[in-house]
Structures are given as structure tokens and as C-alpha cells.
Amino acid sequence: MKGNPSKDTGRSNDKKSEEQPFRRRSIEGFDQIINELSTHTRTSSIATFVFGDNSTETWDINRKNTKVSFGTTPEHDLAFKPHILAKLVNRKTMAISLRSFTEVRDRETNLPIKELRAYYITSRITGDHVVLDMHMLSAEDVYEAQNTDSVSGKPIEHEKAVIYCGPDYFCIDAEKKPVIMVGFKNRSQ
Numbered sequence: 001m002k003g004n005p006s007k008d009t010g011r012s013n014d015k016k017s018e019e020q021p022f023r024r025r026s027i028e029g030f031d032q033i034i035n036e037l038s039t040h041t042r043t044s045s046i047a048t049f050v051f052g053d054n055s056t057e058t059w060d061i062n063r064k065n066t067k068v069s070f071g072t073t074p075e076h077d078l079a080f081k082p083h084i085l086a087k088l089v090n091r092k093t094m095a096i097s098l099r100s101f102t103e104v105r106d107r108e109t110n111l112p113i114k115e116l117r118a119y120y121i122t123s124r125i126t127g128d129h130v131v132l133d134m135h136m137l138s139a140e141d142v143y144e145a146q147n148t149d150s151v152s153g154k155p156i157e158h159e160k161a162v163i164y165c166g167p168d169y170f171c172i173d174a175e176k177k178p179v180i181m182v183g184f185k186n187r188s189q
Helices: 013-018 030-039 074-091 139-146
Strands: 026-028 044-051 056-064 067-070 093-105 112-126 129-136 162-165
Touching (some): 030 093, 030 112, 044 074, 056 074, 067 074, 074 093, 074 112, 112 139
Parallel strands (some): 026 129, 112 162
Antiparallel strands (some): 044 056, 093 112, 112 129
């Protein structure tokens, strides 16, 4: 579901109030998550969210100059933060896979090179605060997760034109060799 938040399909009022505890508590850490996704979106990205109940959503993220929008319409952009936050707070955990498109083309395929990142977020209630903790996977862990069959545990062929990124802008290629960040001309951009 690219950038299209779930619609209410007639859930009971009890369920609705259960899914919005963030309205009664202050949230710490959500802006850090939004900033992380925005920082790594230079033109466009695809973010896949997997919540603690194994439900999954995929959202488009686009940048025009300094404005970053989530979803495919202004309505999606407005709904994104409260929608994702409610799901995270109620399900306690969330994993995010961020696929950021660069303007650099792969020499072999001529496809745009994608930077793949992954995060694990937990929520906990402390008094009247909900605290969100974000953990970024290492480039090596992202590589292993992307290139291992989840059922058999056996390696699968890696996707072309993808690099795997972790903290501190450290990235590796399909041969697990360090690469320079391809989406920037230099580190100051």
C-alpha cells in the first residue's frame, strides 16, 4: 500500500480509542525517526514498515528542494505521522526498511543505485511519556537480511544496483566491500 494509510472499516469505538494512546501522552523520539527517513531521501525513497503484529505498510517518500512528503497525496502526508505513531505505540515495536534512490547509475545495469538501510524501533511508556528508541542495523546486518532466504536460511542472489548502509554513512556493496556514498558528490552535501 504505497502511501495509502489503512481506512477504518467499522472497528468498534473501544478499538479506536485503544489505537490512539499517543493523544493522551507526550512522545519522545518520533521526530528523530522522521528526520532519519528525511535525511536519507535526496529525491525519493520507499519505506516499508513492519509492526509488532507482523502487519506491513509501504510508503513513498519524496523530496522537492527542502520539503519532504510522505505518501502520494497531501492527505497522505498529513495522515502519515499520526497513523504510523499510533501503530507503533500500540504494537510496541516496528522495523523499517528504507530504500533510497540516488541519481547515480549502476555501470552494469544502468539502473539507479539504491541505498538500503534498516532500523528497529521500540516504544515504552514511562509515566506520562512514550519513549521511542531507534536502532540502526549495521551495513553487514542489512546485507545478510536482504540476501538470506528467511525460511531456509540459505543465501539468495543479491539484487543489482543496491548498496547496504549502516551507521556513520558506512556502506558496502554486493561483495561486502566498503563503498563511498554514491548519492553525494562529497560528504558536505
